Amino acid sequence: MTWHFTEDPAVFRAAAGALLSAGSARNTGVLALVDAAGRFGWWTGLDGRVTGVLVVAAPGEPTFGTVTPEAARALASSPDLPGNGGPTVVRGETAAVEAFAEATGRPWTPTVRMRLFRLGTPTPPDPAPAGRARVATAADVPLAAAWAREFVRDIGEESGDDCTGPVTERISDGRLFLWEDGGRPVSMACFSPVTEGQSRVHLVYTPPAARGRGYAAGATTAVGRAARDAGAAQVLLFADVANPTSNALYLRLGYRPVAEHLTAEVTGR
Template sequence: MTWSFTDSPAVFRAAAGGHLAAEAARNTAVLTLMDTAARLGWWAEGDGRVTGVLVVPPSGAPSLGATTDEAARALAPAGLLGDGRRPTVVRGETAAVEAYAEATGRPWAPTTRMRLFRLGDLTPQDPAPGGRARLATEADVPLAAVWTAEFAVAMGYEPAEDYTGFLTERISEERLWLWEAPDGRPVSMAAVSRTIEGQARVHLVHTPPAERRRGYAAGVTEAVSRAARDAGAAQVLLFTDLSNPTSNALYQRLGYRPVTDHLSVTFTG
């Protein structure tokens, strides 16, 4: 039983592809980050079965996919970053992250508790919000960049200096949607990841504070969820912050159902 590591998505997929496909929903973060990852890892049992995976994005904050507690604990001496440094932030399914954190012997604290949801029967909001959904265009990049920075801050991240490339990629692939108010103003946005192993994940759901409580987030989330499903995603997923009962209730009204809980921890020493 051992962890193996690579910086090659092709090598990673060849080794862990069966596990990634069998647990596509639980591995959503790994699947959506692996093509740009700085490091990828998989845990193989004695019989060769892979029962744990991880991804280290360029930011250096590792995410554990579907991983057994035993595999998570084994990471404490094996290392996550591979260069002698120890991560300050680790994310993933709650049980695995807690097993890893406790095994390190380092002081740590939970920072964000998330819940992964999967879409069942899509249920439009009733009554429907005023306005309509539309795909974003390049002309929307300046406004969407401001909203993306606001979203990052709300999630506890340091906003990037420039989101042009990030947004242009999603716009060119028709993965970024806006909701327009009845007067034509964009008032909310949502994006969806590429579909990988049959799963796609809704993200970047944001409505400026002045436009909230009008149903716009529900409208744009419904639109992007429907678009992902129509494009062939067998599983449409999203994460919610467990400290936000409003968003948790909203997504469940739209037909999303819980899959598993996730935890982000920060090491404090």
């Protein structure tokens, strides 16, 4: 049983492609970062089968896919992950992240707990919110970029980056939707490119003044439908465990829990 590493995404896909395809929901974090990652890892068991994967998109910040606690503990003593002094931020399913962090023997702090949901039978919001969804256009880039910065700030991350580029890409691909009421945009959501049959709903945002009217439910429903129309067999999304409002909303819309996820910061030596 051992970890293998490469900096070549083609080598990684050749080794771990079967696992990525068969477990695309649980590996959604890895799939989202394959094109941006600089290092890739996969875990093989005694029979040689690949049963775990990870990617490193920033030095010292591995993102786990389907990694067992046993594989995570073995990784903690591996010298093959880049980063001065070893990984400092680890993301993935809770059991694996906790096993890794504890095995390092270094102090660590859980920073974000998320719940991964998968869309089952879509259930339209009831009552239906006023207004309708539409695909965002190039003219909507400034508004969507400003909302994206607010979204990043709301989830507790740095909001100083210019979101124009990422938002423009999503709009150009037809993946960002606005919910309008009376012809005025009041909420947005988008979906990721379909990869290995899965797509993830994200950037669900409603400005504070427009909240409490069901607009996010309308936008989320619209992009979930669009993701399926684009070929996604599995439509996924993450919700902050500490936000009972969003978790309850997604349950009402037909999403069901898949796995608990954790981001942990490992500190000290």
